[in-house]
Amino acid sequence: ATRDGVDILLLSVGPNEPPEDTSTFLGAFDIFMLSAWRAGVFVAQAVGNNGPSPYSVVSYSPWTFGVASCRTDRKYPATLFLGDGRKVRGIGLSGSSWGDGMIQHKLVLANDAAFPNATRNMEECQSPEAFDPAVVGGSVVICTFSAGFRSGTSNLRAVIQTAEALQFAGFVLVASPAYGDYVAQPIPFPVPGILIPRTTDAQVISDYYEEHTTTRRDGEGGIEFHGRAMIGDGRIASYEEEAPIVSRFSSRGPDFMDRNKTPVDILKPDILAPGEQIWAAWSPMSATEKILHGHNFALISGTSMAAPHIAGIGATMKQKYPSWTPSMIASALSTTASKHDNRGQPIMAQGSDPFTTHPAAPFGYGAGLVDPLRALDPGLIFSSGYEDYIGFLCSLPNTAAEEIRTATGGSCESASLTAASDLNLPSVTVTALSGNRTTRRVVMNVADKPETYVAGVNPPEGVEVGIDPAWFTVAPGETQTLEIKLTATRPRDDFSFGEIVLTGNLNHIVRAPLSV
Incomplete structure (x- = not known):
């Protein structure tokens, strides 16, 4: 290359x-x-x-x-429209259900449309053989993101294949209260479909379904599906x-x-x-x-x-x-x-x-x-050369100079860095600050005019930070060395964060993260 x-x-x-x-x-x-x-x-x-x-x-x-x-900020929102006028937001990248979203279809829970002897992941809609085509054909079918999806034995592709084979009007993959919310990504479906990854939204659908579904008590059994739903177009992006x-x-x-x-x-x-x-x-x-x-x-x-x-x-x-x-x-x-x-x-x-x-x-x-x-x-840049990186390697604890020479061909004899934190990066990271430590950074003016900068600090919690000089003027192509002194004021078990901000009089603002 x-x-x-x-x-x-x-x-x-x-x-x-x-x-x-x-x-x-x-x-x-x-x-x-x-x-x-x-x-x-x-x-x-x-x-x-x-x-x-x-x-x-x-x-x-x-x-x-x-x-x-x-x-x-981009999202592909999809909407399930219930028969009583409620809208449930979800995720989908498919067209609307048949009728261009203007016609509502029978709403059927997968478990209620399965044959009596069906046993394989009925609620997850993984097998066309499990369902009565007369019930699910032309219907919006509710499938459930349950144990099989969590274990990896069930998948969305099988849901789509089932929907295609039995000519669903569309499918709805809802979160299960037993397994909680799930992570959903928009995928282009060849059939109308919508993912409902939040259990709170799934409960809205469940409540509506139960209110509009009855079991006949005339001796013949069976279920009457009075709920209706349609799936809106999920292919239109929003940027909110x-x-x-x-x-x-x-x-x-x-x-x-x-x-x-x-x-x-x-x-x-x-x-x-x-x-x-x-x-x-x-x-x-x-x-x-x-x-x-x-x-x-x-x-x-x-x-x-x-x-x-x-x-x-x-x-x-x-x-x-x-x-x-x-x-x-x-x-x-x-x-x-x-x-x-x-x-x-x-x-x-x-x-x-x-x-x-x-x-x-x-x-x-x-x-x-x-x-x-x-x-x-x-405005300003922090620059490091090849020898600086060799010096960084040589400053690492428990790293043999010969191992560095073998890997890079470089020598530690002339290495100038005493600590990894001294590498001239546009950030300062100190993993174990005890007492105080002073490090340096060199900035170069890459603009076409001289500029005066004022140094400011948002210190990490439990750390006092001083910068010398507090202000400086640097000409194009020239450099300025900054001495940064870090002092621990309170012991901490974890990192805290802040930043150095160099503000120029020609509107350049240079930020460098502090992690201590």
Whole structure:
């Protein structure tokens, strides 16, 4: 790739776990990426889909740019219209039920339409043979997200096949009170369908169904279905959601240096970008996702969808600034990122349970949500060279100089860093602050005019932060060294977060996360 003149590498694949016999930074994969950096190649790497657990990132090294995933403000809402006029919101990417959403159909619970001898996942609608075609044909059928879906033995594709085979007017996949809410993603259905992932909404449907369904007592038995429903078109996007929100699956920091998850003074992820429900090209063979067979495009979620956004923005920056190194591009992306959502509030993150959120932190979003326009005019940048990265490796505890030499060809004899936290990154991370520690950062003016900056701090809880000088003027192409003194004022068992803000008189604002 470097011989071909490549400027940007996108890594949507990578190791699923740290190497067994060496540091995370000295594994073959990360050494290859260090070589790419040395050749001037900016590397955007997906941080992994093992969230929301801490210490789950698989992008480790400071010479790669780790990308986390968030959802956007776009949503594909679907609606189930009940016969009494109530509307139940859900998720679906299909057309409306027959009649273009103007005609209501008989509403049938799958269990009530099954043959007496049917036993296989009746409520989950997994087998056409289980149901009476005379009852379910032309009906909106209620299927349940139950034990089989939780265990992986049932799937949505089988629901669709059942609906197609028996000519349902549509299907409704409701959450089960016994198993709670479930996570639903919009998938293009070939038949009308809607997912109802919340138990509270499922209860509304259940109550209506029970009110409008009776069992005959004339000696012949049987059920009379008086409930009616229709499924609205779910293919029309809306753009009103709170965003960004860090995706549940997006891997979280802190960064670590070995299989024992020993934390290291590096911020990971580096940046946040859209990675949830992203339209992407898709192989119609669809070997791994049978439900998408035959589709050329699909809505895909993952940090592998977020990383391409950063690769594209990085390419735009390289085009504008051909002489910029990878660390300069990374710095500009980081220092101009936003920590607030589209409503002006701090970014939130999805929790372990469906539909739960909590305030996000740098170990979820890095420096924040990427801002492509601001990144093209960052004002100041933090830059690191190849020898700085060798010095970083040499500063790591329990890492032999000979092992570093073997992996990189570099020597620790001239290494200048005494701690990993001294690497000139657009962030400061200290994993074990005791007493006080002083670190330094060097910024360079990449604008075309001299600018005066004032240094401000939002300190992490339990930490006092001082910056010297408190203000400075720097000419284009010139640098300024900042001395940052961190003092622990109260012991803590976990990280706390803040930021350094450098505000210029020409409207440049440079932000650097603090994680202590």
